[in-house]
Amino acid sequence: MNTTCKLFGLALLSTLCFGITKAQTSLTDKLPFDSTVVKGKLANGLTYYIKQNKRPENKVELRLAVNAGSILEDNDQQGLAHFTEHMAFNGSTHFKKNELVSYLQTLGIEFGADLNAYTSFDETIYILPVPLSDPANLEKGMQVLQDWAGGLSYEASEIDAERNVVLEESRMGKGADDRIMRKIYPRQYAGSKYAVRLPIGKDSILKTFKYDAARRFYKTWYRPNLMAVLIVGDIDVAKAATLVHQYFDTLKNPVTPKTRVLAPLVPRQKSEAVVVTDKEATNFITEIDYTIKPEKEDSTLGDYRQTIIKQLFTTMLNQRLSEKTQVADPPYLFAGTGFNSYARGYEGFIATTAAGSKGPDTALHVMLSEINRARVYGFGEDELDRAKKQLLAGMEKLYNDRSKTESSPIIEELIRNFLTGETVPGIAREYNYYKDLLPGISLAEIQALNTSIKQDAPLFISLQGPDKSGFKLPTGTQLLAQTQKWMHEKPVQVTEKKVAASLMEKLPEPGTITAEKQDAALGTTEITFANGAKVILKPTEFKNDEISLSSFHKGGASWYDAPDVMTAGNAATIVQTMGVGDFSPVDLRKVLAGKVAGVSPRIGNISAGISGSSSVKDVETMLQLGYLYLTQPRKDEALFNGWKASEKASVQYALANPSNVFVDTFYQVLYQNNPLAQRVVPRPHDFDAINLDRAIEIYKERLGDATDFTFIMVGNIDTATVIPLLARYIGSLPGSGKPAAFKDNGVRLAKGHIKLNINKGTEQKSLIVNCYNDEIPFNEDLDLKTQALCDILNIKITEDLREKMGGIYGGSISGGVSKYPYSNYSLVLELPCGPENVTKLQQAFAAELDSIKTMGPEQKNLDKVKKTWIEKYKVQLKENGFWLGVIQSMYYQGNDAKRVFTYEQRVNAITIDDIKQTANLLFNNKNVIEGVLNPEKKK
Structure with a gap:
């Protein structure tokens, strides 16, 4: 058994307490199988697992697990187990060519984020989460699994088209780590097939393999007695079992199947x-x-x-x-x-x-x-x-x-079974x-x-x-x-130091509540203390044993001048490295043993705060930690020097990586070498500029004043119990009465049209990065339309730049509209590719942009984005983290939190013309930084 999975995965299945007693004490007793899971086997040998699980509601997780991976490839098939996984999205009995991805997107399933698959040495797993807003979607999902299991087309034209995509995936993985691994791994597993069957395969074979080699792998190993269908979600178990029989009873095994055996390791004879x-x-x-x-x-x-x-x-x-x-x-x-x-x-x-x-x-x-x-x-x-x-x-x-418990970790454990x-x-x-x-x-x-x-x-x-x-x-x-x-050296015995049994010997006196109000629509209680701190509570029942804490205080590292940039940017990390109160990090771990509670301080560019989480019974411990971090940062010069030495060592060779060189240079150009902008890839000497006393001083300035500090707590909260704790640990924090404020330090993205070309790296791989930016008035509707535009473009990147051109394996555009420290937008395009495809891909993306700016997006793609968003929204409404973000945006940016209740209407109201106007507004060619990383020119 995998011991890591044992604790964090294996224990996630049951939704019922079986009343197990201490009567079962014999260590020879067989471990039972969870009776809430229906496990069976069809006549053809296909195994199935079905479990009803109502988290999230109206959603089901489907998996097709194939007990076959790269270890089973013949010599002429190296890489074709993984290639088969790709072909599952390129034509089957019921979904021709690239129709499958497009069809599933219409159901609200996002390619990559939701719909996915992976191949390893010994297995191939297909991942299909299906929203059940339409109950018929379950059958549609089963149809997809059936096609994957026995209905792939393997048309010659689609095989050839997909070669380039898989080769681009292989290209993305190349670099120092890959080159080193390919030298170590064959010796590490010498004598075993594991040494010569890396799942990505060999480029030489991927470029030239015969069609029959790929089809042969599928016919040989994709057979029902090596497969499992897994269904976990908000479903009727009996109906799901009927569907398994309906869609998979007809699958047949080969007349003379090859034996599936595990690849043995050859015992190492010498070191x-x-x-x-x-x-x-x-x-x-x-x-x-x-x-x-x-x-x-x-x-x-x-x-x-x-x-x-x-x-x-x-x-x-x-x-x-x-x-x-x-x-x-x-x-x-x-x-x-x-x-x-x-x-x-x-x-x-x-x-x-x-x-x-x-x-x-x-x-x-x-x-x-x-x-x-x-x-x-x-x-x-x-x-x-x-x-x-x-x-x-x-x-x-x-x-x-x-x-x-969500369905996803449950189904992963069943796959391992x-x-x-x-x-x-x-x-x-x-x-x-x-x-x-x-x-x-x-x-x-x-x-x-x-x-x-x-x-x-x-x-x-x-x-x-x-x-x-x-x-x-x-x-x-x-x-x-x-x-x-x-x-064989004789070690030195070390005596462990005893630590205190509790975090705080003397508890602070509770502060005074000056105002309390409820928001019935949001289900929140807002409490204001005399020290100027606010706490917003939202009790939920999404999890039985989860409480999440977030907070912010306006004003961050942007308040400080160039000499303090590194110190301010790292002050919170430095404090966390040294501990709080009388406790070093080692002592803190010891005193917290057995408790589920943690807190982290943060100082960002324009705000600071703490975040944390706890179980229900340990919420006071979380609040005590928060109090200590906000009032008693610990100074430990030795630990500070140790942190500094580690940071310097970690970046000492960072610029040997071509991507690091490119990104570092790109952002220096993007921020015009402004000394107030944080360096993306720090140099070792940058850490020498950090002064410990100044770091603690900045930390206290940003986090030591409760005035205008906003705390948000979401989870299984007993309000009557927690309010006295908040009064003691938040209401008692020192407050100066001085209002907090954001500061715009004047750092701006570069203006105009800039082209940057870097030649670095020995592998034949390139990276296109474009940044589009400008100042623009902020509003929430514009930000929503910007996200829609990005997601539509990402659909086109997949459809055209990946599937039609075969120019990339993965690429995307992302970004949004920001309100602070100044109202602006920035969008970043990333396209990893081969050097020979740089110009073609730049032109292809420009053509996609021109099409949307001229005619708007295709209605079907806008509809896909809307459907995906709404399906995600229905799930997120019952997640603590989602509400933490909604409430924080309300208090941090002044957003209307009640807009969360009209989200579906606002999404459905977005039109083709809205996206067209947004594209013309944002992609106005005023400020564009175009960067390209190419390999070093051969001498």
């Missing part, structure tokens, strides 16, 4: 290390793969208990590794461990670290020292207790929200398993797992990074010797 560098790499990454062994999914309660032990082990070890970054000169940017593998049916312990300013040797040495310390001395009772609390708190939240046999007991059982099993797990059992990770077993070690740096890199032989030496 090996490899060092790979690249001129465009941006950091040093070291990975150690301990012995990978066959691993079966959990089937008994004892298996399940062992999975929990693995979770506890990696939780404690990774927390130790994380703590090593909390020093003045961190040994690495990141280090982490886990049990996983690319190969299905196998699992191994893997440790990875990203080097900091001290280089890859130090990063590896310190990571190995921590792993070795755990192996030799084990963990402490306090560590184990915190880890248990953390796991149980996460499981409890999932259990509390069991009746309001089909593909790998992952068990699905249901959340009620799992929560009880955790409650019953966690207390009995001992340090000795953790240590038994720890010592089972043999450092003397054959290892695979890889080091990748820039080819030019100030570090002397080892050879593969030297890396292996270093690793084995450091693995």
Whole structure:
């Protein structure tokens, strides 16, 4: 069983409490299957799963899972498992050529965001969420799944047209990471098909494969006994089962089917290390793969208990590794461990670290020292207790929200059950398993797992990074010797420091409420305190155990002059790095063990605030954290220096990446090198300009005054209970009485028509980026029409630039109209492509624009956008995050929040002429920055 999925995915299924008791204590007991899921198999071998789930309402998630991926390709088919996935959208029995995507868009399903698919080594998954505003849509969705399963056309002309799209997808993935991976991966999985069957395949084969090679893969592996149909949503289970039979009973298996077997891994006989560098790499990454062994999914309660032990082990070890970054000169940017593998049916312990300013040797040495310390001395009772609390708190939240879990994570777990046999007991059982099993797990059992990770077993070690740096890199032989030496060093035992049991020893005195009013239409209560702070409460029942907090205070980094730009822009991050009150970040994690509560401060360009979330029972903890962040930022020079060293190390090689060079240059031109504009790609020396005392001073100026501070809280709120807490932790905040205000610091986007051409990079790949901007009076209707225009253009980008021309794999235009700090709009077009297609794509997009400006959009495309928006709106109306945004826009921008209730009418009122006028208004050719990244010219 995948241990990561176990906690965050496996426990999401049941909507009923089964009353599991402690009577089930035998570790040999078989894990049951969730009885709220109907699982069956047709006569032809097709498996199906059906579950009624009413979140979101009037929507169903459909999946077709095919137990076949690139690992099954013949030598002449490399890349064709993935190519088959593409062909599913290019003609089938009931949907000719490109009709499928267009048809589904008319139902309100967005290509890419909703409708999608992916191919991996061992499986191919088709994703189809279907709105049920029209109940007949369920049958339409089943028709699509049926065509995918057995009705693809594979017309020669469509195969040839799609070659270019897939090659463009391959092109997008090329670069330093891809080149390095292709050198490491074959040696990492040597002797196995996993080493030679990357899902993207080979360009040489994609360009030239015979039509029959693609059709052969589909006929061989797309067969009912290797497929599952999964249906989870607001449906009638009996009707859904009838539809499964209606649409899939007729599918037939081949007369002589090829056997589907798992690709075995060849056991590594000796340790090996490899060092790979690249001129465009941006950091040093070291990975150690301990012995990978066959691993079966959990089937008994004892298996399940062992999975929990693995979770506890990696939780404690990774927390130790994380703590090593909390020093003045961190040994690495990141280090982490886990049990996983690319190969299905196998699992191994893997440790990875990203080097900091001290280089890859130090990063590896310190990571190995921590792993070795755990192996030799084990963990402490306090560590184990915190880890248990953390796991149980996460499981409890999932259990509390069991009746309001969205369909998507549920169906993902069922897919894993089909593909790998992952068990699905249901959340009620799992929560009880955790409650019953966690207390009995001992340090000795953790240590038994720890010592089972043999450092003397054959290892695979890889080091990748820039080819030019100030570090002397080892050879593969030297890396292996270093690793084995450091693995056997005697570690230093460390005594853990005790921390306080609670966040606050003395609670603040509650503030005074000066006004309270209700908005019946919005369902909100607005509370004003004597210190000038406002709190808007919106109780909801969308989730049983979720409370979300957002806030803003007018005025951000734009209040500061050029010398303070980096300091102001990073002040909130710096404070969060150092902790609050008497607690460092490490101490804070310890005192919060077992609580579901978190808060983050923010200082943006024109505003500042805090955001947070909590479970219902931990809402006071969230508010206490907020109070501490707003009143008691902690100064820790060592942690500040450590943060600065890490930031400098993380950007040290950033400009080796061609895309970073291009984006950095583009935005310097866009902002006319204005020193008040934040740099997109900071340089290491930029962080030297940051002064700690000044950062704390700015932080307090932006976040230390409650006057005009607006807090918004949405979720399962008991108003009577929470108002006294708000009075204590928000009403008591210091307030000067000085009004808050936005500041326009005069930073503006470049005017006129500017062309920028950058040649950087060795791969034959280009990037077109255009920015269209101007100052314009803000109004909400214009912003809505601007979004509609962008979405219509994105439909045309997919239809014409991708499907008809084959010039791109993905591309888009996005942006909008802003009110602050000055009223303006900006729209950004991005088209990754090949150098040979730059001019053609620029001309094609210009033609799309001219068409809309002259004649307006096609009515069918406007209708698709409207339908998609309205379907999303119906779902969002029952999401806490949506209402958090609506209320914030009301208080932040002065928007009319009640317009949310007329959204459908306003969307339906948009006309072709509206879009035409908006296109002419925004694409007026006044201010256009056209950037193109091309590869380096060959010498």
